Amino acid sequence: MTRREWSRIRAPTLADIEALADAAYAALPQRFTRLCEGLVIRVEDFPDxxxxxDMQCESEFDLLGLFRGRGLTQGAHLSETGEQPNMIWLYRRPMLDYWADGEDTLEAIVTHVLVHEIGHHFGLTDDDMEEIERRAG
Structure with missing residues (x-):
């Protein structure tokens, strides 16, 4: 790549990561997403x-994503008054750091983190999540 080409490159923004997450979510099997009704996905630079x-992180780069809420195995379908919606946070800067240090595409990392965090909603095993991720492409 030339110096001029490098000078035009910018880090992916929060909106870029959100677009990748939206595309990843849209590619997931419908039987999977149908059970995620009301799930909110947010992209932030770092965890607060x-x-x-709470997660006993040593660094703000330790956490790529987080699910907070009531999973299906905990009765997520039973909504209580005043209860926050199930939410997934994707953390842009830690994902960019992970991406810069590895060989996976940013799209693959965002998909992996999203599937993993949604998997917590379902109470899935790592093998279950890998299968869903594989099917999502």
Whole structure:
């Protein structure tokens, strides 16, 4: 790549990561996404301090994503008044750091993190999540 080409390259924005997450979610099997009704997906640069403390992270780069809410195995279908919706956070800067240090595409990383976090909603095993990720392409 030439110096001029490099000068035009910018880091993916929050909106770019959100677009990748939306595309990844749309590619998931319908039987999987149908059970995610009401799930909110947010993209932030980093986890907040409270989350870092709760997850016992040593660095703000330790966490790529997080599911918070009530999973299906915990009765997610039973909504309670005042309860927050099930949410997934995807953390842009840690994912970019992981991407820069590895061989996977950013799209593959976003898909992997999204499937893994949705998997927590379902109470899935790592093998289950790998199968869903494989089917999503």
């Amino acid at each position: 301090d409270e989350t870092l403390d």
